[in-house]
Structure formats: structure tokens, C-alpha cells
Amino acid sequence: MPTSLHAVLPERDLKTDSHVGVSAIATPSAQVTPEQAWALAPLIAGQPAYRAGQWVRGKFQYPGTPRKLTAAPPRAPAAVLIHDAAGRVTTLCLDLDTSKATQDVVNADAERLGTLLASCGLRYVEDSSPAGGRHLYVPLAEPMDGAEARELVAALARTAPSMDASPHQNPSTGCIRVPGALHKRGGYQQLITPLAAAYDTLRRRNTAEDIDRLRRALAPELRRNRQEAALRAKATGTPQSFQGARAASSCRPAGGWQSPLRTIAQTGLFDTARYRTPSEARMAVLNHFAACGWTLEQVRGELSGQFRGLASLYQSPAQLARLLEAEWTKALEFTVTRQGKKYAPKSDTSLTEPTGGAPSAAAIHQLVNDLENVLYAVLDARFQKYGREGIGLRFLLRAVLAYMRTMETNILDVGCRTFALALGQHHSTVARLLRRLAQLSDGMVTKIADARHRNADVYLIELPQQHRELARDLSWRQGKIHAVRAVFRVLGPAAALAYEAIERGRVSPTAKEVAQHARIGVSTAERALAEMSALGMIHRDQDKRWHITHTTNLTQLAQRLGADQDVAAQLTVHREQRRRWHDWLDRHNPDHQLTEADLYDPETDEYWPPPGLYTDSAAVWTIPTAC
Incomplete structure (x- = not known):
């Protein structure tokens, strides 16, 4: 071992196996000097070289020719390759950065x-910078290809x-400050993991x-990055290998959509030109959540999850x-x-109400069960x-059927955009499918009134x-019926049908039986089953029969796959389209006068649905239903 490091190691066994890098130990070791910590640099670096840092046009960079590592730390800020x-x-x-x-x-x-990392059996070393940033170093016994490392770090x-994620994005210039290195604003990178344990x-x-x-x-994050890289490569004509993890550090969904208020809630950083104080920024976020239908309990539940930035806007x-x-x-x-002020109608636009002879709630549930058969x-x-149709x-x-059971009525006046949101489809596609459904359903779905003003078409089910006779001879199936749960907006319709075949089957099916019950091809079913198994949604027993993994939360999995952002983006588009349609109606109403509140604010009007809103059929229909 290096002489400088050997001199400071305590007399104890270095073979003690423990996850000593757990981040709960956040206090730097005061007795470790920069020279002692720098002795770890050769064990972290990919090659024995570093780049010296300097200010270039107001930005701190690490340009120039790499220099050879020495036993003593450089006198200027340095980052090893x-x-x-x-x-x-x-x-x-x-690299966790306070910027x-x-x-x-x-x-x-x-x-x-x-x-x-600890749950996967990985050991790591941790340090902190004077600016508050944190570095975690995960050493590898076998060298990893740079592209594989970029993919893993991006996930x-x-x-x-x-x-x-930028240190891993460029093989020729990627570098990072290691323990003992001088920081650009003074001070040193301080080791948090005990020195002996780090070595x-x-x-x-x-x-x-x-x-x-x-x-x-x-697996969910890796799949999401590959999917978005493929979409970017298709849109730009750039080979996917060059798209890789380039945009992954920003963690933005495909298409680049990202609500500014979502960013504030996740990171705690805000535009001081728009919000002068943290109090104003957090009130903007809370106003946004309230407008999107969140509850206080839902907000509290995410303060230790995806809304840590919102929690950090409070002083304590x-x-x-x-x-x-x-x-x-x-x-x-x-x-x-x-x-x-903005959306109050000036005319009667209430939803259609069933008149005399409406069936009871129990009768509606029995009807839905028969219709499912x-x-x-x-x-x-x-x-x-x-x-495909x-x-x-x-x-x-x-x-x-999910809407019938939720609203306990067989007279539906649901807009095309509401159905489109539940199915992950375009509203024009849903409009065409509704007409075809009325033609091909043997009279199960019948249109009884046309859309007018803000009201949608009305259907009798x-x-x-x-x-x-067939419906009542067959036994009812257990479980809920769903449209397209958010996670399957990403995984596709074949996976949704295969999952339903397992979830609602009377016995646990084999892969061949899944294909038969879901009415999809065997090879298609096997691909969907393999993908869902890799994501931990299902598992197979010794008899090769598939079961639902009930410990996997589909809502959380949908968030990791980016489905919640896809839903939010579609909701935002729908809200803007509804707003324009309602404004057009109001302009032709002489009793209504437009005000400044009718102007569209692209930040505050971005829709962000509460967690779980589109994974349970009982909650799908809480948004405005006019087309």
C-alpha cells in the first residue's frame, strides 16, 4: 500500500466487511488531512492523471493537458480522470451538486x-465538498465499458x-474531484467514510x-432512458449510441416537457426574478397542487419522496x-x-342526469358484472x-364499464378527451372508436344524444x-376492470392484456394460457411477460405458472417509468384545448366579458395529477368530462 496511507491506518483488521459508506454518516472525519485523503486518488482514478482547474470567462473548468498523479495533492483545484x-x-x-x-x-x-447501493450489496466511499456537494465512489473489480457506465449512472x-451525470458522459475529459483535492472556492474535498474503511x-x-x-x-430507469434515447434518435436522425445518457442528467421526459413548478418541488431551486422569497415559491407550488386536485395528505406523503425540494423551502x-x-x-x-373567475359558466352546462326509473347502485354493479362476462x-x-383497431x-x-361502476349509472356523457386520457390515446382516435363501438357491440353501447356546447355525447349502456342468458350462466370474475393503467401507457397494450389475464384469471396461468386468455400471440405474450417480470410486476413459480407480485406498487413503478409525466402532459394539452373551446363559446355569449384572468399562464396552468389518480378505475373520472 502507499506509504503515506499506511502511516495513518489504525492497527486493525482491514477485512471487516460492512457498508461503511452509508450516507447517514455525513460528518467529515476531522483527523484526516488532505494529504492522507489524497492517497486514495490512484484507487479512484481510471488512469494516474488529473486535470488542473481554472476560471475561464467566469466559469470554472478543467482544461489543458492531463498531469501525472503525485503523492502530494496539487496546490490548485484538481480532478482525476x-x-x-x-x-x-x-x-x-x-456527483451530487448543490447547483x-x-x-x-x-x-x-x-x-x-x-x-x-447497500441493498444491492455494493460498498462505496463518500466525501463532501465545502460547497455542500456529495460524491459517492463505487469501485469495480472488473473495468466497465464507458457506454455501460454512462447508462448505469444516467439511470x-x-x-x-x-x-x-456529466463526469461519465465524455471519455476523454470526464473527471471528478476526489478526497483531499482543493475546492475552487477554498477548502478541501473531505472524506466522510473512515479512512481505513475507505481504503x-x-x-x-x-x-x-x-x-x-x-x-x-x-430496470425501470434503464428502460425509460433507452426508450427516450430511441425517440430522440428517431426525431433527430442521430444514432442511438450517441444519444445515450446525454440528456439523462436533466431527467426530463421524452419531448422535453417539464413543468417549472415540478422542478421547484423536486429540487427546491427557483427563479428569483419570478419569486422573490422561498415563501412565494412554495405558495406557487401549493397553489398549483390545489388546482390539480391534490389533497393535503397526498402532498404530505410526497414531502419525503419526490417533493423533497418543496420541503426544503421551509426553514426547518x-x-x-x-x-x-x-x-x-x-x-x-x-x-x-x-x-x-376564469371558468364559471354563464349558461346551464350541467351534466346529463338520468330521469325517472334510474336503476339502483346494486343493479348497476350487477349489470357491469354481466357486461364483463x-x-x-x-x-x-x-x-x-x-x-389494432x-x-x-x-x-x-x-x-x-369502469366508468359505469365508478359513477353507478348506465347513462354516460363522457367526453372524448376524458376517454383519451384513460386510454393514452388521441381524442380523435377515441371519437372514431366510439362510433365503431356503437356499431359492433350488439346494442350494448347506444348513442342517445349528440354533444352540444360544453356537454359531450350521451350513451346508454x-x-x-x-x-x-350467456351473461347469467357464466360466473362473475373477481377484481376490478381497468381501462389502461398508467404503467401500461409505457409497457403497451399487450402487457396490459397479459397482466389482466393473470390478475383476473380463476387460476394462475402458464405463458400459453396467458396468450389464450388475453387473445394475443404467444411470442407477444412471452415478450410482455419477460418485461414485466424484469420490472418485478409478476413472477413465475416452479410449475411455470405466472402470479402477480403484490409487493410491487404500480403507481410508483409508473412514476419511475415516466408515465405520470406523460399523463400530466396530456392533461395540460386537454385543459388548454378545453379552455379555448370554452372561450369560443363565451365570446358568442353576449352576457360574458373576458378579463385578465382568462389569459393562459404556461407555468401555473401546467397540470400535475395526484399520485395514483390514473392507476385505479375508481379515480379515473374526476376530471372535467366535456369534450
């Missing part, structure tokens, strides 16, 4: 990443808003099996506990006042021969005479 000459890495370097999120978010991200960046971790490095466990844990946990409820009440009052026994097989019809009819 993390790739070797072949572009491989021997240490994954995770990307507040200090509280950085600390929370370090703790979350540390817990994830980790999805779980930590404060993480900067032990860097010498007894993590195996390929440990990294494979991390890949399995990050005590202030958060004292002010949150009062500020939420103000947000609700503001939202009601603003929406009342007809759907699975007759209509699924009929729609199958229509190909048939898939849309199958899910649209499921959405209709009933059990056709020719299917009544």
Missing part, C-alpha cells in the same frame, strides 16, 4: 443512493434530482454480480409542520377564487379480428337481449 485510455471505468463516480438542488435535497439524495440520476473498500472492489443486482433494481421541519396546513388552506381559497366471452373474440375497442369498452 475517471476513464482509462480505452474509455473504460474502474469506479462509478456519483442542481438545495442542500437538503442533496443530503436526501445521498441517503437514498446509499440505501440503494441512477433518475432517482436523484441533484445528481450530475479497504477501494482495494476489495465490487464484483460483476453486485453490479448486476444494481441493474435489476434500476418545525416551520413546515407549523405553516403547511395554513398555507394549504390559502392555496385552496386562491384556487377556488381564480377558477371561479359478455366482454370476455364474446366481444373480445370479435374485436380481435380487427387488429380491435385492441382500441377492447380497452375503450373496459373504460366504459345496457345488456343486449341475445346475450342475457
Whole structure:
């Protein structure tokens, strides 16, 4: 071992195996000098070289020719190269930066990443910078290709808003400050992990099996990055290998959509030109949540999750506990006042109400059960021969039945955009499918009134005479019927049908039986089952029968796959389209006068649905239903 390091190691066994890098240990070791900590640099670097830092046109950079590592730390800020000459890495370097999120978010991200690494059996070394940033170093026993490392680090960046993935993005210039290096604003990079334990971790490095466990844990994030890279490559004509993790550090969804208020809630950083104080910024976020239908309990539940940035806008946990409820009440009052001025109709636009002879709630639930039997026994097989259109019809009819059960009525006046949101389709596609469904459903779905002004088309749902005997001879299936749950907006309709076949099957099916029940091809079913198994949604027993993994939360999985942002983007588009239509109607109403409140604010009007809103059929229909 290096002489300078050997001199400071305590007399104890270095073979003690423990996850000493857990981020709960956040206090730098005061007795470790920069010279002692710098002795770890050769064990972190991809090659024995570093770049000296300097200010270039107001920005601190690490330009110039790499210099050879020495036993003494450089007298200027320095960052070691993390790739070797072949572009491989021997240490994954995770950089949590206070320029990307507040200090509280950085600390929370370090703790979350540390817990994830430890759960996968990975050991790591941790340090902190004088500016509050944190670095986690994950040493590898076998060198990893640079592209694989970029992909893995980009997936980790999805779980930590404060993480900067750029050190791994360029094999020739990628570098990072290591323990003992001078910081650009003074002070040194300080080691948090005890020195002896850090040396032990860097010498007894993590195996390929440990990294494979991390890949399995990050399967949703890896899939999301690959999908977005493929979309960017298709849009720009750039090979996917060059798209890679380039945009992953920003953690933005495909298409670049990102609400400014979502960013504030996640990172705690805000535009001081728009919000002068943290109080104004957090009230803007709370107003936004109130307008989007969140509850106080839902907001509180995410303060330790995706809203750590919002929590950091309070000076202390005590202030958060004292002010949150009062500020939420103000947000609700503001939202009601603003929406009342902006959207209050000047004419009767109430939804259609069933008149005399309306069936009871119990009768509606029994009717839905009978209609489900007809759907699975007759209509699924009929729609199958229509190909892609048939898939849309199958899910649209499921959405209709889910709405019936939720609202306890068989007279539906649901707009095309509401159905489109539930199905992940374009509203024009839904309009066409509704007409086809009325033609092909044997009288199950019948249009009884046309759309007018703000009201949608009205449909009557009933059990056709020719299917009544069949429906009542078959036993009812357990479980809920869904349209397209948010996670399947990403995984696709084949996965949704396969999951439904397992979830609602009377016995646990094999892959061949899943294909038969879902009425999809065997190879298609096997691909969908393999993908869902990799994401932990389902598992197979020794008899090769598939079961639902009930410990996997589909709502959280949908968020990790980016489905919640897709839903929010579609909701935002729908709200703007409805606003324009309603404004057009109001302009032709002489009693209505436009005010400044009718102007569209692209920040405050971005819609962000509450968690779980579009994963449960009982909550799908809480948004405005006019088309």
C-alpha cells in the first residue's frame, strides 16, 4: 500500500466487511488531512492523471493537458480522470451538486443512493465538498465499458434530482474531484467514510454480480432512458449510441416537457426574478397542487419522496409542520377564487342526469358484472379480428364499464378527451372508436344524444337481449376492470392484456394460457411477460405458472417509468384545448366579458395529477368530462 496511507491506518483488521459508506454518516472525519485523503486518488482514478482547474470567462473548468498523479495533492483545484485510455471505468463516480438542488435535497439524495447501493450489496466511499456537494465512489473489480457506465449512472440520476451525470458522459475529459483535492472556492474535498474503511473498500472492489443486482433494481430507469434515447434518435436522425445518457442528467421526459413548478418541488431551486422569497415559491407550488386536485395528505406523503425540494423551502421541519396546513388552506381559497373567475359558466352546462326509473347502485354493479362476462366471452373474440383497431375497442369498452361502476349509472356523457386520457390515446382516435363501438357491440353501447356546447355525447349502456342468458350462466370474475393503467401507457397494450389475464384469471396461468386468455400471440405474450417480470410486476413459480407480485406498487413503478409525466402532459394539452373551446363559446355569449384572468399562464396552468389518480378505475373520472 502507499506509504503515506499506511502511516495513518489504525492497527486493525482491514477485512471487516460492512457498508461503511452509508450516507447517514455525513460528518467529515476531522483527523484526516488532505494529504492522507489524497492517497486514495490512484484507487479512484481510471488512469494516474488529473486535470488542473481554472476560471475561464467566469466559469470554472478543467482544461489543458492531463498531469501525472503525485503523492502530494496539487496546490490548485484538481480532478482525476475517471476513464482509462480505452474509455473504460474502474469506479462509478456519483456527483451530487448543490447547483442542481438545495442542500437538503442533496443530503436526501445521498441517503437514498446509499440505501440503494447497500441493498444491492455494493460498498462505496463518500466525501463532501465545502460547497455542500456529495460524491459517492463505487469501485469495480472488473473495468466497465464507458457506454455501460454512462447508462448505469444516467439511470441512477433518475432517482436523484441533484445528481450530475456529466463526469461519465465524455471519455476523454470526464473527471471528478476526489478526497483531499482543493475546492475552487477554498477548502478541501473531505472524506466522510473512515479512512481505513475507505481504503479497504477501494482495494476489495465490487464484483460483476453486485453490479448486476444494481441493474435489476434500476430496470425501470434503464428502460425509460433507452426508450427516450430511441425517440430522440428517431426525431433527430442521430444514432442511438450517441444519444445515450446525454440528456439523462436533466431527467426530463421524452419531448422535453417539464413543468417549472415540478422542478421547484423536486429540487427546491427557483427563479428569483419570478419569486422573490422561498415563501412565494412554495405558495406557487401549493397553489398549483390545489388546482390539480391534490389533497393535503397526498402532498404530505410526497414531502419525503419526490417533493423533497418543496420541503426544503421551509426553514426547518418545525416551520413546515407549523405553516403547511395554513398555507394549504390559502392555496385552496386562491384556487377556488381564480377558477371561479376564469371558468364559471354563464349558461346551464350541467351534466346529463338520468330521469325517472334510474336503476339502483346494486343493479348497476350487477349489470357491469354481466357486461364483463359478455366482454370476455364474446366481444373480445370479435374485436380481435380487427387488429389494432380491435385492441382500441377492447380497452375503450373496459373504460366504459369502469366508468359505469365508478359513477353507478348506465347513462354516460363522457367526453372524448376524458376517454383519451384513460386510454393514452388521441381524442380523435377515441371519437372514431366510439362510433365503431356503437356499431359492433350488439346494442350494448347506444348513442342517445349528440354533444352540444360544453356537454359531450350521451350513451346508454345496457345488456343486449341475445346475450342475457350467456351473461347469467357464466360466473362473475373477481377484481376490478381497468381501462389502461398508467404503467401500461409505457409497457403497451399487450402487457396490459397479459397482466389482466393473470390478475383476473380463476387460476394462475402458464405463458400459453396467458396468450389464450388475453387473445394475443404467444411470442407477444412471452415478450410482455419477460418485461414485466424484469420490472418485478409478476413472477413465475416452479410449475411455470405466472402470479402477480403484490409487493410491487404500480403507481410508483409508473412514476419511475415516466408515465405520470406523460399523463400530466396530456392533461395540460386537454385543459388548454378545453379552455379555448370554452372561450369560443363565451365570446358568442353576449352576457360574458373576458378579463385578465382568462389569459393562459404556461407555468401555473401546467397540470400535475395526484399520485395514483390514473392507476385505479375508481379515480379515473374526476376530471372535467366535456369534450
